[in-house]
Amino acid sequence: MGKIILGDQILDRPDVHIDLEDRGYQFGDGVYEVIRVYGGKLFTMKEHIDRLFASAKKIKLDISMAPEQMQKLVEDLVKENKVDFGSVYMQVTRGAAPRTHMFPKPASNTKAVFTAYTNVVPRPASQLENGVEAITAEDIRWLRCDIKSLNLLPNVLAKQEAADAGCFEAILHRSGIVTEGSSSNAYIVKNGEVITHPADHLILNGITRQVLVKLCKENGIPFVEKEFELKDLQNADEVFITSTTSEVMPVIKVDGKTVGDGTPGKITRKLQELFEAKINREIMVNF
Ligand SMILES: Cc1ncc(COP(=O)(O)O)c(C=O)c1O
Known part of the structure; x- marks a missing residue:
């Protein structure tokens, strides 16, 4: 346009x-x-x-x-x-x-x-409010996922698998280790800690992820970069994904199983608020 x-x-x-x-x-x-x-x-x-x-x-x-x-x-x-x-x-x-x-x-x-x-494109207001559902899928991508390359065929196939299952995102794993979403970074919250895959060659170091790291640090929210497994995803207190277009998006069901009580979690909500405040601050700069 x-x-x-x-x-x-x-x-x-x-x-x-x-x-x-x-x-x-x-x-x-x-x-x-x-x-x-x-x-x-x-x-x-x-x-x-x-x-x-x-x-x-x-x-x-x-x-x-x-x-x-x-x-x-x-x-x-x-x-x-x-x-x-x-x-x-x-x-x-x-x-x-x-x-x-x-x-x-x-x-x-x-x-x-x-x-x-x-x-x-409008912001995905209702999904941010209510959360979305995800499936898990094998991560069949190459070993340089840190590069934001035009080659997106495995991502496209995973996203389509999610869409066919009526879900918003496919959360990828390599032999049971969760890497990221097909077009997002993936996180779990367990016992008050936000956990996500380290920013190495197996994931894209999202800009939204980098904003989140800073927001967690500034606000005393424990943020841990370490590998976690599919079973941790299934037993998480909260699950969310981040990306430029999805912002901080709560995930309320994974593979049909409810996460927590089936509504966006407390820490996810807090991170959404902090992210919103950051957007508003940026809009106001030099306005
Ligand atoms: C594979 C993948 N991981 C993570 C992200 C999130 O990155 P960002 O927050 O920079 O949009 C994207 C965004 O498109 C992506 O395609």
Whole structure:
């Protein structure tokens, strides 16, 4: 909807053409980010742009644009499209070149392709209030889940499995060790402690997760990064997931079994309140 960024320009959608041989299209050879817009302001934008550059570096992709320039372009796009509450999707691919697995040779002058567009999406108010249901599924992804890569086929399959079961998310596990959701980070609360998988190569270190770590520290809520098992998930006092679009989302049923008393837990509610306050503080800055 509205205008789109291609490279360093903001264009009308019909003027944007992506090459059939773009490596993002053919190999998933690229990285992406999704940033939330609250009250016309990009939430934790710097963190997202930094992670985009970090993901690109991990796959040896030269974005060929300064982070500050990208930031300015994305801010301009949000203004042009008059997005109040919504999101920005942005991706960088290794560019268009004759299809062969090796990177394009420097002499070919192939340039990374940066694109971004906006969506108008309301916050998931009723799900945040009532909680959602999840299934568990085998984590069949590669071993570099720390990279926010365009290759999302295992995530897509897991999410579809959840949707087919009438659930919101699939919480993934590797041989019984819970890693994260198909498009979110996953947490349990046990005896007052928030527990989540360490931020290593097996999960994406979510920006919402990083915000939560800080909020827990600042507010004296015990936060532990350690492995936990499916049976811990099944016996948890509370379960929740986080992501840019889902925020702090209570999970009230896992694989059909009720979590706690079947309503969002006390610590989850507290974290939702702290997150809400953080959003409101950010909206007010420079307003
Ligand atoms: C696999 C995966 N883990 C975690 C997250 C949460 O990351 P963030 O909080 O940065 O949105 C996402 C978000 O899309 C994701 O796809």
